[in-house]
Amino acid sequence: MLYLDSCATTPVHPDVAAVIHEVMGTFYGNPSSIHRLGLEAEQLVTKARRVLADALGVRPGEIVFTSGGTESNNLAIKGAVNANRARGRHLITSAVEHASVYEAFRQLEDEGFHVTYLPVDETGAVRVEDVEKALTDETILVSLMHVNNEVGRIQPIEEVGRLLGARPKVLFHVDAIQSIGKLPVRLSEWGIDLLSGSAHKLEGPKGAGLLYVREGVRLTPLFSGGGQEHGYRSGTENVPLIVGMAKAIRMAMDAQPDNRRKLEQLRAGLVSRLSEMPDVQVSGSGRPEEMAPHLVHFTCPGMKSEVIVHALEQAGIFISTRSACASGESSPSRVLLAMGMDKERAASGLRVSYTASRTAGELARFADELAAVLAKLSPMRPAGAGRSVLQPEGGSAS
Template identity: 55%
Template sequence: MLYFDHCASTPPYDEVVQTMMEVMKSVYANPSSLHRAGADADKLIERSRSVFAERLQATHGNWLFTSGGTESNNLAIKGVARQYAGRGKHLITTQIEHASVYESFAQLEQEGFRVTYLPVSKTGHVRIEQLEDALTEETILVSIMHVNNEIGTIQPIEQIGRLLQRFPKVIFHVDAVQSISKLPIQIKDWGIDLLSGSSHKLRGPKGVGFLFVREGVSLYPMLTGGTQENGFRAGTQNVPAIVASAKALRMSMESMAQRESKMMRLKQMLVKLIGEIPELKLNGAEPAASHIIHFSYPGMKPEVVIHMLEQHGIMASTKSACSSKDDKPSRVLLAIGASHEQAAGGVRISLGDEHEERDISALAAGLRHVVEQLKPLERRLI
């Protein structure tokens, strides 16, 4: 089987699996316990925080461990909104955020916050001038993703951070789930106050997220109880998974430059081959991440395409895994001006370390076979 769904989850490194097993066997004490075994577990967590700080060049804040990217996004957004509501109740995000961000803002609207959902261009990019126009004296939070999880659009985070430095009351959150270990990120230089990530997107274990919180920024906790994670998130930490996540981050960051170059070459090859199939329409435009290719088959249900590709030994996806069972047209594609048919027929290909040119050729051949089989049924299955 050829696995082209790395945006949803990645296969863990063998070394990561081994590390997790070793820690599970040998370090099983509660890291909050006062005895030596508890202290040993706590030291491993603190060492893991240091790895995140060093590898992502952000030592000027706290690194919190959560249950995943969704919790990190929820904690960042709701935590800031509820903590700083006394300063103002205006929040800004975009129309194309991941569901964990988008639905967090929708929930905050029900609590009385006012949210501006910035439109994007036809290429899926935020316009800096529109963000500037949206800022008010009541704005306390701007949350904009680095790389879109469906079409791969790279947002101008550095320019946004530079703009927001003129508004010291505004806290800047970046969902970097799809960009960490794929693209360079300068947390301090770009003025990022909060940054979310997820271990299983960078070949680590599932069930671990992380959240950078700049010094001086406080969060209203979503989970209360103990004082773990600097009081921002109560609950016993998952020591084996946290240590394994630090291992995955280190390994993925060390190979980032080589992987970026290789994936861009494979992406360009696949984009060219998809462009030769007239029934398929590519979505998004540069600048975009090298590991994501998105296309639509207008007039065809994407799950039909996905299941037929699987018959050819190819696994792909529709939109984000969190929303893949939702049969509504893609909110992201509608936001970039796609037709209803195009937005309802999207398929996402996401590349990984194991892919080579032969895999891209096999994928393109599979797509051609599927299209030839489905052409007689166009506009009947949507």
């Protein structure tokens, strides 16, 4: 089996699984209880919070534990908007955000807020000048992802943060779920007020996430209850998964420099192989430094992406068509349409994502199997569907 869908989720690292198992079996007290078992559990949560704060370069009191990336994004966006609605009712996001962000803003529109959905260029990038033009005196929140989960385009977070630095009324939320542990994330330097993270993208457990809330930022909680997590996230803390998340993220951050170099080499090799295939067009920027190193997205116009996925599965290779949260949809990708692709191409997208544990040989095996699948499917395409030649790495793939 060759698993190449790491942007959807990753297997839990054995060391992380071991510590989760230990905590489940030994430290089962409720962190809110005042007896010894409760205090032991509370100490583990406190230690995990400190480990994560050190890894992100923030204060422990600025870390809020959640059930995952979706909750972190919703708490950041809805919590910030509801706490600051008296200051304005205009919000800014992009047209290519993850569903947990995009749909949260759609819901806020139904509640009477005005939302600007920023366009992106053909590589999938937001333009900083478009952010600046969209800002008004009513703007209270800008929310952008650091790495696009579908095509891997890195957004200009540092530049947007610098722009918003002169506007203290406007909060800046960053969805960093696909970048923590893979790329540098400098929260204070980039002027980030709120940042979402998730464990299971980094060989950690599903059901564990975090939200960085800069000191001084106010949020309205989504849940009512006992006031855990500084009052932002009531409910008994999931101690085993919190500890497992802390270990997974710390391990990923420690290995990040070496892993990034390896991932960049893997990506360059795969893009080179895909460039030789006449039915393939690579998505995103041709500049490697503008793309996340752990994924490659490409399209095969005139072919059905689901057919290719299942054909590769027969060979023991697992990839995806788009974000796991939308992979069951048959409509063209919202993200690819926003990048200017026509419906045919936007319906043929495929995503390959991997960890640093993969090898060049394994990605070569994938490329060989893909070429064989495309050769079989190519004559079966609808009449009139043109063959698409990939531009060189430095050119446009649109």
